[in-house]
Amino acid sequence: MGRPEWVFSLSDYLNKDPYHKKLLRLLNKFYNKDPIDLSLLERAVFKDPNVEKDFFIAFFSDDLLLGFGSIILMRKDPSDPPERFRETLFIKIFAVDPLLEGSLFKDVFKKIIGYAEEKALERGVKKIMIGGYPIWYIYPGIEIDYYEYISLLEKMGYKKYREYVNYEIDLADFYVPQRILDVEDKVYSQNITIREVYREEIERVSNWVGKIFGVVWGREVALAKENDDPSIVIAEDEKGDILGFSAYSLLNDRRFGPIGVEERSRRLRIGSVLLYRSLYEMKMRGVRIAEIPWTDHLFFYSHIPGIQRIRHFILLEKILRS
Template sequence: MQITNLREDLIRPLVRLTNKALPYDSVTKWSFMRCTFLDPNFDPSLTFVAMEDDLPVGVALGSMRSKELKEMISTDHGWIKLFAVDPGRAAEVAPELLSALETEMSKRGVAEVRVSDFAGWHFFPGIQFKYSNLIRFFTDHGYNKVSEAVDYVIDLSEFVESDLIESWRESIRSQGYEVKTPSRDEMESVVSWVMDTFGPAWKHETLQAFRHDPPSVFIAKKGDKIVGFSVYSALELDWFGPIGVAEDERHNKIGTILLYQCLKEMKLEGLKTAVIPWTSHLFFYANVPTIRKIKYYWILSKKITR
């Protein structure tokens, strides 16, 4: 077995390996490219691929926030974005990959390593609880749970917006609210509002949504004032979110209307499934009638010696 750094020609076999090692998830070539070579923070020397007979049998993708998001740059923190090992080789390969990655991060002065909540360029928010062997591996190596999150998986093939949602839409319209897709000329004001209200991670995802034509963004306005926003297909085509409403405008159904507007658009664009990733707002999303699956994740962390 040899350990090498990630190369672009390894993407396809690594996608296949990841989907074999993590069978309850689905990683595409786009996901792999987005989280590696398209990440401005990407550093191949923080990636480790175990090779045998010219094929990968394990991968550990590390990252540090060195360039983006600028407001979140840190030299003290490192992340393990992805850790996947051929199930038949885990006992031998997994410790070698983890040791190589932790050693490299320690050399760079990293004090804490997290798995795998690297906002903006993440595969998953953490490790799915279904992967008990993987969680046990990390906890046996000194990692502890520091947070948790869920994904909701929605069946859009049976999603139909109810008359109740339309009545709420009419109600807020009569109160002077407007829900619409912003024009490209409005991008700067929308992105600025998201940054000021919710921070840099959601700003980044909103910018990504403006790549589409038309933008995969909805905003709620009252007069000239933005009071809420929602995004879909920003990082992954089947991902919904983020979504947010100004604090003084909550509890008047604007968030629910924005949520349903996005899900309706995703269905009309031909998507069969929508994923609401990395959330802890359990009751807000529970009102969607066609939720088919909930994925539960542990976010892990370990202090390492510099």
């Protein structure tokens, strides 16, 4: 193994094969219980419209990729994000080859995190988060199984901010139970329609979502424009007004969400009907394992047939000093 070298500004270098594949192998070794595919990696990391040239750092020895980090500031898209996103630098994803011997592993780990902190201060940002970056993300945070990584971060001054879970559903075992069919009948009896959205309606729906649930969700739903099929289900009243929505397969085929129902209509349990309709559509499209990510609504999802795993993620944050 040759002398290790730091390589910065990797937007051009890593945008070409075989470097994406090398990075994919590194990430899947580091997060060995939570596989990432090449499509999600490229779309979430390299096609994020907020990416800038110096937002990547990598550690090479000869042609071996030993460490990688991707940071992000939400400054471009959406154009007017909530203040909590504008004033935070996010470490979107990072990895170190777990086969490195102890001291070198820790050194690479700390340099990647240190690089992110330097960039935050350069940009006048004093809050840094690991996880918590919406829309173009791979994981909502760090899964608690990776205790060694969390422990190192805590020693560097990072503290738990929030925690969420991902549900994984084996759609081979998924079905719509009778209790949901009964709820669906009651919803229809209120002259409410549940239907798929046409491509020309995406902007209307994303604008409604942005108005009711915030600009971030609205922008996430707008990702449907980039896909072959819109993959959005809505609930409408007899006037054609939207009451709720459910999206799926936006950034990645197997990912469900977001989902929301306006407050005055929630008593009708429209959300349950939208949820099951979307999961059924995912199954009909050939998705085997569906992922319901980044949620703390545990009871809303806990009854779904086919739950295979629940992954527990924590978000970490650190307030930097100048």
